[in-house]
Amino acid sequence: xxxxxxxxxxxxxxxxxxxxxxxxxxxxxxxxxxxxxxxxxxxxxxxxxxxxxxxxxxxxxxxxxxxxxxxxxxxxxxxxxxxxxxxxxxxxxxxxxxxxxxxxxxxxxxxxxxxxxxxxxxxxxxxxxxxxxxxxxxxxxxxxx
Numbered sequence: 001x002x003x004x005x006x007x008x009x010x011x012x013x014x015x016x017x018x019x020x021x022x023x024x025x026x027x028x029x030x031x032x033x034x035x036x037x038x039x040x041x042x043x044x045x046x047x048x049x050x051x052x053x054x055x056x057x058x059x060x061x062x063x064x065x066x067x068x069x070x071x072x073x074x075x076x077x078x079x080x081x082x083x084x085x086x087x088x089x090x091x092x093x094x095x096x097x098x099x100x101x102x103x104x105x106x107x108x109x110x111x112x113x114x115x116x117x118x119x120x121x122x123x124x125x126x127x128x129x130x131x132x133x134x135x136x137x138x139x140x141x142x143x144x145x
Contacts, residue, residue, distance in 0.1 A: 001031075001039045001040065001041060002039070002040040002041075002044075002045065003037055003038065003039065003040075004018055004019075004030075004037070004038045004040070006040075007040045007044065007045060007048065010045060011045070011048050011049060011052060012052075013048075013052065018048070021048070021051060024061055024065070025065060026051050026061065026064055026065060026068060027044065027047060027048060027051070028044070028047075030044060047068065047071075050067075050068070050071065051064050051068065054067055058089060058093060059085070059086075059089055060089070063085055063088075063089055066085050067082070067085055070082055070085070110126050110129060110130075111126075113125035113126055113129055114126045
């Protein structure tokens, strides 16, 4: 059995993280020693490591709630059920990557319009470009009314 500090050290997390995972339902409420201290088993240690590996792979707390439930009922569930959780997250991450690539291109274009010098920003190309973009959208918005 491990006390919370020992479990935290073994897994490289803070005791607050462990308490948070308990509150979120990712970890079960541990048993308590006579003095009220939380006591964790090897099973709890395995579950926490499972959660942390999933989180490191990019799965969210809600994804991991699903994965923990699947892990505990694996006899009744299929590999398809497990893969679905991962594939759903993968699709979201791929969308985020595309969005970030678009942001990168836009920011790079904006950056290149500016001289980046020490002079006043009165006629800064970035500000003028953003004003123009906002101005065009504002004008377009009124045309549709």
